[in-house]
Amino acid sequence: MEFTAQMIAQFLGGSVEGDPNAKVNTVAKIEEGFEGALSFLANPKYTPYIYTTHSSIVLVNSNFEAEQPVRATLIRVPDAYGAFAQLLDLYAQAQLPTNGVEQPSYISSSAQVHPDTYVGAFAYIADGAQVEQDAKIFAQVYIGRNVHVGQGTVIYPGAKIYDGCHIGSRCTIHAGAVIGADGFGFAPQEGANFRKIPQIGNVVIEDYVEIGANATVDRATMGSTYIRRGVKLDDHVHIAHNVEVGENTVMAAQCGVAGTTTIGKNCMFGGQVGITPHTKIGDGVRCGAKSGISGDVKPNSTIFGMVAQDVSKERRVVAVYKNLPELARRLGELERMVSKLKSKEE
Amino acid sequence: MEFTAQMIAQFLGGSVEGDPNAKVNTVAKIEEGFEGALSFLANPKYTPYIYTTHSSIVLVNSNFEAEQPVRATLIRVPDAYGAFAQLLDLYAQAQLPTNGVEQPSYISSSAQVHPDTYVGAFAYIADGAQVEQDAKIFAQVYIGRNVHVGQGTVIYPGAKIYDGCHIGSRCTIHAGAVIGADGFGFAPQEGANFRKIPQIGNVVIEDYVEIGANATVDRATMGSTYIRRGVKLDDHVHIAHNVEVGENTVMAAQCGVAGTTTIGKNCMFGGQVGITPHTKIGDGVRCGAKSGISGDVKPNSTIFGMVAQDVSKERRVVAVYKNLPELARRLGELERMVSKLKSKEE
Amino acid sequence: MEFTAQMIAQFLGGSVEGDPNAKVNTVAKIEEGFEGALSFLANPKYTPYIYTTHSSIVLVNSNFEAEQPVRATLIRVPDAYGAFAQLLDLYAQAQLPTNGVEQPSYISSSAQVHPDTYVGAFAYIADGAQVEQDAKIFAQVYIGRNVHVGQGTVIYPGAKIYDGCHIGSRCTIHAGAVIGADGFGFAPQEGANFRKIPQIGNVVIEDYVEIGANATVDRATMGSTYIRRGVKLDDHVHIAHNVEVGENTVMAAQCGVAGTTTIGKNCMFGGQVGITPHTKIGDGVRCGAKSGISGDVKPNSTIFGMVAQDVSKERRVVAVYKNLPELARRLGELERMVSKLKSKEE
Secondary structure (H helix, E strand, O other): OOEEHHHHHHHHOOEEEOOOOOEEOEEOOHHHOOOOEEEEEOOHHHHHHHHOOOOOEEEEEOOOOOOOOOOOEEEEEOOHHHHHHHHHHHHHHHHOOOOEEOOOOEEOOOOEEOOOOEEOOOOEEOOOOEEOOOOEEOOOOEEOOOOEEOOOOEEOOOOEEOOOOEEOOOOEEOOOOEEEEOOOOEEEEOOEEEEEOOOOOEEEEOOOOEEOOOOEEEOOOOOEEEEOOOOEEOOOOEEOOOOEEOOOOEEOOOOEEOOOOEEOOOOEEOOOOEEOOOOEEOOOOEEOOOOEEOOOEOOOOEEEOOOOEEHHHHHHHHHHHOOHHHHHHHHHHHHHHHHHHHHHHO | OOEEHHHHHHHHOOEEEOOOOOEEOEEOOHHHOOOOEEEEEOOHHHHHHHHOOOOOEEEEEOOOOOOOOOOOEEEEEOOHHHHHHHHHHHHHHHHOOOOEEOOOOEEOOOOEEOOOOEEOOOOEEOOOOEEOOOOEEOOOOEEOOOOEEOOOOEEOOOOEEOOOOEEOOOOEEOOOOEEEEOOOOEEEEOOEEEEEOOOOOEEEEOOOOEEOOOOEEEOOOOOEEEEOOOOEEOOOOEEOOOOEEOOOOEEOOOOEEOOOOEEOOOOEEOOOOEEOOOOEEOOOOEEOOOOEEOOOEOOOOEEEOOOOEEHHHHHHHHHHHOOHHHHHHHHHHHHHHHHHHHHHHO | OOEEHHHHHHHHOOEEEOOOOOEEOEEOOHHHOOOOEEEEEOOHHHHHHHHOOOOOEEEEEOOOOOOOOOOOEEEEEOOHHHHHHHHHHHHHHHHOOOOEEOOOOEEOOOOEEOOOOEEOOOOEEOOOOEEOOOOEEOOOOEEOOOOEEOOOOEEOOOOEEOOOOEEOOOOEEOOOOEEEEOOOOEEEEOOEEEEEOOOOOEEEEOOOOEEOOOOEEEOOOOOEEEEOOOOEEOOOOEEOOOOEEOOOOEEOOOOEEOOOOEEOOOOEEOOOOEEOOOOEEOOOOEEOOOOEEOOOEOOOOEEEOOOOEEHHHHHHHHHHHOOHHHHHHHHHHHHHHHHHHHHHHO
């Protein structure tokens, strides 16, 4: 795909300054620009780059005033960053495969797959599954029995959705993610191996959710594991059985949430955080990377630490922690002084 | 599948109280009951729910005495929880696909696949592999050369078993799990990139083992990595080359065990625990979530911590840790007092 | 494959002592030897095993002198360990599938796949992809549009390479690894769900790189995520968008590197290490397992800890940490003593 400055300006309702036939086929940061790339300038910090960039076209704010000659063709728009984001969205959308069913694929005769969808080769769609309009089921994806995949949802290569799970609309599920594997439940048996507790619930993923590559969301023992609307889970995140992750909550890579824990809305978790089972995390909680959460957390708390506590308290603790040998030395010194004072007195 | 109260009572040897034609097609917790669901009441704590539940049928202990009218049909059995578990097992078993080979799949002419097995579409069974009776090889699974899959073992979609690995009977391997990838072994070379040490061993998984979604068990450099009978590994667990995990040991999600470590029987590890290489963990060890184990651990120890130690000791340490700034303040105060005492004396 | 002592001796330029027709078809450690296995003896610590080993053939250094009768056939070579490593390499190489395209597979008519490659069944090679000579694309692998796979690179079953990524020569990518999934970037929107920031960059993996099973390397937001020549990433490692991992750096399992961080050459990271975004790690850094790195690290540092610092300092800190309750007790004791001294004085 190649676009001229004129085509882009028309689409954005902007005006061209320079060569209206300048062509681009990709985008780049202004400081890393090259022939054929489109860039933008919004943050004044980057202004010097507009005089040196090799990008062919640069989007600038309407009020931008060049103080030196500019080689690139400029397109003036009211909001250069917003316009760039709009073009990126279009570009990303255009990357998705066009609708159609590649062969060989396996679609059960009892599955309902909307005719306007993409189904890649080696994808498997089991009995009773429903796939809504404009869903993109990439190659090698597995859609279990009675799974629902909502409108416009994109499931990347090799993701696996177990039987009975529900995926909402406009979701993105990345390669290797596994939705609906068994919760980890075993009952001890006198003098024998553990006995598996059947996991007969499912996973409900609401609309606008993103699930990262190789992430896992386990099915409920009974009932449902819930990933609420707008949640974003990064790669390798693990959500155990019967967990609920509240609306718009964001978890960075490699976080793990143990069974039956509930997490509120609008929370943010750094990477590698772990949360114990049966824990309640309030709305709006922020938690630093690598923290361990082993008890309920009040709404709007900001916490951190191996045994997570209030972040400002933990920071002061860490400062002392890093000087523990000095603290121990001072204590020993005091002991010697006090012992001397005491012996003098006697 | 739909069952009447009468059918269930007959199967369990129980007696119906209410409508023998009441029908159920799923199960639910008594407090979340709905039309068409079967629940159970065993723990007296949940007794109030029996008067309000919307479940159609509830299993109760023979000696249960209703103190108010009950809308649901009851089935009285000697052990309501046990009977419910028995039904769940049946239900779970019935969810497995019936035997047969879906097309297209790839089965080498030199593989021995028992005729009473399920092989899903796009599954790959390589030269010399053996698949025993009632194994369920789901779609998109990879079974490498000379791999053995025991009787009744279930391998969920997209799991990958590398060449030469041995999977016992009645195992469950979840989607995305990788068994037998190379151990992580590289030798430094003077003035050049690392040199890969060929990993020519395999993985031996004994009977009744469960391996979680997206977990990995690496093959041995030479010899075997062993996962003993009855071991349960949760999602994202990593077992490195030449490790041995002892019988009935259980590891929660995202644990990682480094190379050549041996872990005893009947151990339990919380999530995100890490264990260093060449470490020996005795039988019956319990280890709290997120711990780091960097030395041998005696049998039956209970440990916790970033540098794991006895859990009761670590708990007392953590209590002081959380108050380190106060400790430092008290130390400073003492220093001032002692310095004053000392100066008066001089 | 079966080899006689004579064939092996000829290949290695060594001399046979014992039965030149002794046959082996695998290798084993000398202490775990069995009929049909080849072992080696280099470290004198293992010398006693040569008199008891059940291996059929043992490679020994030219100057080895037996002090008791040896049952195994010996092959004398100048460097027994080096010769064994050489045989292992050959053996490992011979395990790779021979070139050819299995059916059914999906190769776009616009893809360029060298005729001397292996493409397994159910592999998917998209439009515009290039696969160079002697690459091994195992079953169920996904190669996205315009992906480049270099000469001799091995991609194990079910690995997924998203559109536009570049994989160098002689790389090994294990099963379940995902290269090029979206970076984790979302912009908050007033009163609405997060807005996805399109991730339109790619991943560049240079030559001689190994990527472990179920590892993930995310594509750049713009530009490239770089995995430099000779890097080795273990299973479950996560590399976020726009990260650069320098030449020959090695990361053990379950490490996570957040966005836009740069890591120097020749670094080594233990397992489960986490690194915050926008961090700069110098060349030659060594970091202990489970550490959290939250700031820039100078070249050649050796660091450790939840809030990582110099390892020798952290070790002293940990020693005090483990005795914090005793430290607190001593402090309390001192307070009592000083208070007594003070009251006497008054």
